[in-house]
Amino acid sequence: MNQIIINVDDFQTRAALLEDDKLTEFFIERSDEVKVTGNIYKGRVANVLPGMESAFLDIGLEKNAFLYVKDLREFEEMYLDGIENSDRPIEDLLNVGDEVVVQILKDPRGTKGARVTTHYTIPGKYLVLMPNNDYVAISQKIKNDKERKRLEELLKEIKPDNMGFIIRTAAEGKNELHFEREVEYLVKKWHDIERKISTSKPGDIIYRDNELVKTVLRDIFSSNIEELVIDNEKKYWEIIDYINAFSESSMKTKIKLYNENLPVFETYGVNSQLDKALKEVVWLDCGGYLVIQRTEALVSIDINTGKNTGRMNLEDTVFETNIEAAKEIPRQLRLRNMSGIIIIDFIDMKHEEDKLKVTEVLEEHLKKDRIKNNIIHFTDLGLIEMTRKRVGKPLSHYYQEECVHCNGTGKIKSKDSVINEVITEIKIVSDEKDISTVRLKISKELNGFFKGIYDEFIKVYLKSKGKFFKVEVDPLKDNYDYEILLEV
Incomplete structure (x- = not known):
């Protein structure tokens, strides 16, 4: 269900x-x-970069938007007296201060501004309007050739001249009434946008998705x-x-x-399922598990047999775990909205037919994903490489933030290294002549390792310098936090 x-x-x-x-x-x-993806803004050119064939636009957001010259072609043809399929460089098309109407392709991310285009699209439930085109495209997920031809012919009969449409997957099996109703709605929406373009000023939102x-x-x-x-x-x-x-x-x-x-x-x-989706480890029904980790460059997914000891032999156990992982990984990618380069390290399989079956299962379950993805089959190292288009923000963006202790590494300093830091710092301050006492405020966790050997060592060391040493457990400090105070 x-x-x-x-x-x-x-x-x-x-x-x-x-x-x-x-x-x-x-x-x-x-x-x-x-959310700003899909919104249409009137922008003003802030900078033109010939070497990057692009321009930065001020569209009223915190960071300037980024426009490639190839994403400017339709605007050039329609509004800048350009010719079709022009190859003029961007510095011949735009100057600082020019006004350009753009649609956001990708949300701002990190230090990067939004990616924008002039290839406008206005989505509906069954159709996507392309107001500056004049052709009909059909979703690749509609496989039946007879149905594709029926939909294309039906839409060509009712679409306005000089306007293009993409027939979405949801349109499969729909009749002329559905299309007429939605074409009328989308065309009206575009005409409203055009009226706003002439009266708006840079930074204004002309259309909100x-x-x-x-x-x-x-x-x-x-x-x-x-x-x-x-x-x-x-x-x-x-x-x-x-x-x-x-x-x-x-x-x-x-x-x-x-x-x-x-x-x-x-x-x-x-x-409860959201909580599990924020963890690195995902347990499979067979007893195996996935380890999903994101880095700046890519997403890595490692598969392990875990508690799955098998019923027959090792090869069957490995194959069973890999098949279940191939079913679960597409769900995790959709749920976590992970994108970019994805590397999957399945457990090594000896037989080529097993590898082929695992790949087929992975591809079959990836078909359920609305977001475009592409698989590269097993590499020489036994890894599967794939890509998934970046749409929106990952689940972790909304529910997790960087740890103040590990700064995003997932690791903190070991107790031994922290204790070494404490001893080093105390040795440095012990030569100061104006102090009589060194007081160490320490967390309960660190104190458990510190007392006994290390505190006695420091006490003897400071005594040789003519100074006293006091250790105090601070209930407000956690992990391996500490603070060194000097008293006159």
Whole structure:
């Protein structure tokens, strides 16, 4: 059973996709962190970089946006008197101070500003409007050639001239009425945007992509979802209105308003699964486990047999663990929204047919992912390399922050190294003539290792320097924290 569970409060909106009670995808929108991908802004050129074939634009966000020349071509053709398929360099197209209307492709990340384009797209449930194109494209996930031809011919008959469309996966099996209704809606929305372009000023938002609930309805809610549960009455009626406009009336029977006392995420087991999705180790039903670690350059996934001792022989145990891992990894990537380069280290297999089967299972489960991904088969080192397009922020962004003790390394200094630091610092200050006492404030954890040998050593050492030594356990200090105080 596939379900969508939505929780709405004053601070955030969260949506969970459950497949057979397993949390598979998670979406979150917080009031203090507005999503900007898909928004259209009027920007002003802040800097042109010929060597990088790009420009920086001030669009009113904290960091300037980044525009490649190839993402400027449609704007050039439509608004800068350019010619089709122009190859003019960016310094011939833009000057500092020029105004350009852009759409955000990628959210700002770290020290990087947003990536923007002039290839505008306005998404609907079944179609995506490309206002400055004049062709029809079809989702590659629609495999049936007869259906692809039917959809293409149907849309070409009703689409306006000089406007293009992408037929989305959800359009499979839909009729002309669905398309007519959505074409009218999307074209009207684009005309509204065009009117705003002429009256807006740099930094203005000309078009804002749908907020989370409508995005989930547009991109996730389909005929294979048996139930959508939401705990907010106002949003419930907004969903009903949306379905009346874009979907079959039968879809309304799947919408349920949740009004129980227990939080909706507790009732459906979402919170407990979220906690597990933030851990590095993921246990498999067979007893094996994954170790998922993210670095600046890539995501690494290591598979281990763990508690799976097998029933037959080692090869069967390894194969069973790898097959289960191949099923679980795509779910974890979707749930954690991990992207970029991904390296999977399956347990070594001797037989090529086993490797092929594991790869096939991995590919089959990756097909469920709405986000584009690409697998490179087993390398000479026995690793699988794959990529996943970066869309939005990873789950960890919303629920984790850098540890103040380890600064993101996942490790802290050992007790032995900390004690060595303490001894070194005390030796340095022991030569100061104006002090009579050295006082060490120390955490309970560190004191357990310190007392006995080390405190006696320092006491004798300071006595030879004519100074006293005091050790004090500070309940406010944790881990291996300490503080050295000097008394006159």
